[in-house]
Amino acid sequence: MARLNSPEELERFRKEILSQKDPNSPCVSICAGAGCMASGAGEVIAAFKAEIESRGLQADVTTKETGCPGFCERGPVVVIYPEEICYLQVTPEDVSEIVSETLKGKKVVERLVYVDPTTDEKATVESDIPFYKHQQRNILDSNIKIDPRSIDDYLSIGGYSALAKVLSQMTPDDVVAEVKKANLRGRGGGGFPAGRKWEGSRNAPEKTKYVIVNADEGDPGAFMDRALLEGNPHSILEGLTIGAYAIGSSEGYIYVRQEYPLAVKNVLLAIQAAEEYGFLGENILGSGFHFTVKVHQGAGAFVCGESTALMTALEGRAGEPRPKYIRSNVKGLWDKPSVLNNVETWANVPLIINRGADWFTQYGTEGSKGTKIFSLVGKINNTGLVEVPMGITLRDIIYKIGGGIPGGKRFKAVQTGGPSGGCLPEEHLDMGVDFDELSKAGSMMGSGGMIIMDEDTCMVDVARYFLEFLTDESCGKCVPCREGMRQMLRILTNITEGKGTEGDIELLEELSEVAKDAALCALGKSAPNPFLSTLKYFRDEYEAHINERRCPALSCKELITFHIDPEKCQACMICARKCPSEAIIGGKNTIHVIDQEKCTKCGTCFEACPSKFGAVRKISGEPVPDPIPEEQRTIKRKPKKK
Amino acid sequence: MSEINLQIDGKDVEATEGMTVLEAAQSVGIEIPTLCHHEKLEPYGACRICTVEVESGGWTKLVASCLYPVEKDLIVRTRSEKVDRIRKMILELLLAHAPDAWELERLAKVYGADKDRFEKEASFCIHCGLCVRYCAEVKGEHAVGFVDRGTRREICFIPEVAAKVCRDCKECFPLCPTSALQAAFVLAEAMMGPRPETGSVK
Numbered sequence: 001m002a003r004l005n006s007p008e009e010l011e012r013f014r015k016e017i018l019s020q021k022d023p024n025s026p027c028v029s030i031c032a033g034a035g036c037m038a039s040g041a042g043e044v045i046a047a048f049k050a051e052i053e054s055r056g057l058q059a060d061v062t063t064k065e066t067g068c069p070g071f072c073e074r075g076p077v078v079v080i081y082p083e084e085i086c087y088l089q090v091t092p093e094d095v096s097e098i099v100s101e102t103l104k105g106k107k108v109v110e111r112l113v114y115v116d117p118t119t120d121e122k123a124t125v126e127s128d129i130p131f132y133k134h135q136q137r138n139i140l141d142s143n144i145k146i147d148p149r150s151i152d153d154y155l156s157i158g159g160y161s162a163l164a165k166v167l168s169q170m171t172p173d174d175v176v177a178e179v180k181k182a183n184l185r186g187r188g189g190g191g192f193p194a195g196r197k198w199e200g201s202r203n204a205p206e207k208t209k210y211v212i213v214n215a216d217e218g219d220p221g222a223f224m225d226r227a228l229l230e231g232n233p234h235s236i237l238e239g240l241t242i243g244a245y246a247i248g249s250s251e252g253y254i255y256v257r258q259e260y261p262l263a264v265k266n267v268l269l270a271i272q273a274a275e276e277y278g279f280l281g282e283n284i285l286g287s288g289f290h291f292t293v294k295v296h297q298g299a300g301a302f303v304c305g306e307s308t309a310l311m312t313a314l315e316g317r318a319g320e321p322r323p324k325y326i327r328s329n330v331k332g333l334w335d336k337p338s339v340l341n342n343v344e345t346w347a348n349v350p351l352i353i354n355r356g357a358d359w360f361t362q363y364g365t366e367g368s369k370g371t372k373i374f375s376l377v378g379k380i381n382n383t384g385l386v387e388v389p390m391g392i393t394l395r396d397i398i399y400k401i402g403g404g405i406p407g408g409k410r411f412k413a414v415q416t417g418g419p420s421g422g423c424l425p426e427e428h429l430d431m432g433v434d435f436d437e438l439s440k441a442g443s444m445m446g447s448g449g450m451i452i453m454d455e456d457t458c459m460v461d462v463a464r465y466f467l468e469f470l471t472d473e474s475c476g477k478c479v480p481c482r483e484g485m486r487q488m489l490r491i492l493t494n495i496t497e498g499k500g501t502e503g504d505i506e507l508l509e510e511l512s513e514v515a516k517d518a519a520l521c522a523l524g525k526s527a528p529n530p531f532l533s534t535l536k537y538f539r540d541e542y543e544a545h546i547n548e549r550r551c552p553a554l555s556c557k558e559l560i561t562f563h564i565d566p567e568k569c570q571a572c573m574i575c576a577r578k579c580p581s582e583a584i585i586g587g588k589n590t591i592h593v594i595d596q597e598k599c600t601k602c603g604t605c606f607e608a609c610p611s612k613f614g615a616v617r618k619i620s621g622e623p624v625p626d627p628i629p630e631e632q633r634t635i636k637r638k639p640k641k642k
Numbered sequence: 643m644s645e646i647n648l649q650i651d652g653k654d655v656e657a658t659e660g661m662t663v664l665e666a667a668q669s670v671g672i673e674i675p676t677l678c679h680h681e682k683l684e685p686y687g688a689c690r691i692c693t694v695e696v697e698s699g700g701w702t703k704l705v706a707s708c709l710y711p712v713e714k715d716l717i718v719r720t721r722s723e724k725v726d727r728i729r730k731m732i733l734e735l736l737l738a739h740a741p742d743a744w745e746l747e748r749l750a751k752v753y754g755a756d757k758d759r760f761e762k763e764a765s766f767c768i769h770c771g772l773c774v775r776y777c778a779e780v781k782g783e784h785a786v787g788f789v790d791r792g793t794r795r796e797i798c799f800i801p802e803v804a805a806k807v808c809r810d811c812k813e814c815f816p817l818c819p820t821s822a823l824q825a826a827f828v829l830a831e832a833m834m835g836p837r838p839e840t841g842s843v844k
Contacts, residue, residue, distance in 0.1 A: 476795030
């Protein structure tokens with residue numbers, strides 16, 4: 001492929017690509033994102049290729065391995081164009097039927113389409129599925145339409161037109177002004193206005209400047225950035241190149257975690273293709289602007305998502321944060337002005353340039369414009385990636401898009417903002433989600449993790465879990481974080497083990513305050529948040545653990561006992577057979593009793609007891625009833641009617 | 643270098659651009675406690691005991707004085723209820739590691755820190771990094787470094803390097819505020835094997 005040397009050449013080439021594509025010819029798009037691949041998309045893709053070849057349909061039907069559309073819960077996801085029929089949880093065994101029925105017969109395979117679990121209504125087309133219907137997919141929309149490894153696919157949906165526009169029609173100041181006007185705030189956590197960050201770097205006197213993509217996504221349960229890098233790497237490159245032009249940088253870095261092999265692979269392929277086409281390198285599109293991008297693979301430290309630690313790691317040193325008394329957009333990587341934005345922030349840039357700040361600001365709230373991608377995980381029916389306008393309520397995300405809580409359980413809390421965020425209870429469900437509202441409520445936007453918790457979740461244990469994560473992931477440099485978190489984790493562990501004492505809450509609060517006030521970086525300063533927000537909304541749970549040795553969610557192992565209700569036990573032996581420690585005494589027609597000495601509280605009996613009996617229960621904070629006397633344990637069953 | 647006027651604990655102080663608040667305070671004899679600071683080394687900002695309150699443009703914030711650059715008209719308070727509370731907690735957290743470290747004991751008296759507030763830890767090291775940084779920055783050797791991260795972080799001599807350079811140097815030993823450094827060295831020495839009869843180790 002020859003380089004494209006001007007915006008005109010790009011447009012001519014784009015027309016050529018589009019002329020070769022018949023929008024009405026059948027195309028099978030199969031999600032090849034990490035989630036669907038883990039559910040077997042690789043075999044489905046192979047099966048489609050084999051089936052299409054064996055029937056001699058290669059000339060008429062194209063297959064496409066695409067990025068992640070977000071509905072990971074029901075993967076592998078297959079979409080058949082031009083009808084946009086969406087099939088879920090497709091297996092290789094379904095492939096032959098899809099080819100005969102849908103591709104040849106133009107009929108829908110009913111058993112593979114979405115069925116609403118509450119209304120039993122079917123949805124054939126992607127946009128009719130409630131999970132998608134209530135979203136505003138400005139960014140994620142492209143993922144299912146393109147093969148991320150094909151730059152021509154990206155061009156066919158208008159790719160690199162924003163870059164061409166910037167280079168041929170806009171000055172760097174125009175670009176900064178447009179991004180400022182859009183009020184694009186950083187999607188990585190802090191929510192700092194990107195335009196102001198860019199402006200600071202642009203105005204800095206140093207000649208050498210850097211632009212950096214932060215793709216060190218490390219929050220437990222978050223995978224927005226992975227899906228974008230895997231699914232649409234060129235959009236990130238295009239955004240980054242526009243940013244480089246705006247601030248006057250000729251060198252960019254993508255810091256991506258090594259644990260994302262597919263993202264690394266796709267982004268490297270994208271860079272190679274962009275260099276061949278002339279979207280990167282010398283004299284881009286004949287504008288005289290030079291820009292190159294390097295990929296740096298992170299060694300798997302959560303703290304490297306913190307901007308100064310990331311820059312230290314890029315410099316080849318251990319990824320430890322450094323104090324930011326001079327902002328990194330003025331003095332960053334190798335002490336040069338450096339604009340670091342998160343993947344999703346960069347992905348928004350081409351859209352803002354192409355469609356304008358006014359288009360962008362029509363979505364969102366006063367202080368938070370545009371859309372935000374969340375990864376919806378935990379106790380939720382529809383696990384996956386959702387893109388919604390800022391300001392949507394938590395309730396809409398959880399119930400309309402997420403489909404509510406599985407198993408008829410009650411919602412308890414939603415954790416946003418990753419380990420440094422907080423847990424919000426039911427009374428906040430009608431809150432509009434944006435940067436400021438979440439902070440006001442004691443949580444934060446973070447990069448977009450959203451973990452749903454139901455009534456079985458112990459909030460003290462949640463705080464302990466996140467503190468454990470943070471003590472592990474802290475760099476260990478400053479005392480308030482390293483030592484403070486060590487003590488906080490110890491106290492929280494004691495509380496969940498029934499060893500809490502009076503004064504623990506106050507000591508935790510004191511340690512939190514010192515970390516917030518005196519820790520070196522944002523990770524340390526926000527590390528107490530999981531504790532503080534759970535204390536704010538679930539103080540009674542802390543008190544129950546400490547004062548009554550009771551876990552209200554019946555989750556902390558050390559504080560619960562399992563008991564078989566003699567009134568309900570039908571002596572069916574199911575639990576007794578499954579108990580791994582042979583702790584259940586009883587036999588056929590003899591009511592079962594748990595030997596508390598032998599019981600390891602694994603919960604197998606609780607799971608095994610048929611729900612129609614529901615005889616095994618958890619007890620916390622009260623004594624276990626004495627076992628009924630042996631002579632009363634025999635069940636006299638009525639003879640079965642003949 | 644231009645002159646910068648600021649106020650520390652109510653005292654007008656003249657400093658030069660590029661100085662830190664700590665240096666400006668020291669220049670007029672105001673003491674700010676430090677544990678990880680050393681004049682021959684780059685400011686590190688890890689122990690946070692030098693935290694002070696600064697007021698600039700109507701905003702009050704808590705900063706590490708060993709790193710914070712002086713600004714025109716900055717108002718610095720080296721002691722306040724909040725600053726003292728932070729220092730007391732930091733000392734208590736460190737005393738769990740090194741209850742007998744002289745400097746910690748001295749400061750504990752000043753800030754009313756209770757050395758038994760937290761359960762004692764196995765390692766004496768308070769991670770001030772003086773040995774690590776001195777070896778790297780002054781000696782250019784990297785014979786001692788940090789390994790691992792978070793609460794598992796510890797100092798460690800690299801036997802291959804230590805065997806060649808440490809026996810004749812040991813300049814880091816007097817820098818250590820605790821006994822952790824010696825302990826780490828003894829461990830490294832044990833790994834180096836028996837000391838040869840003559841000359842240096844290969």
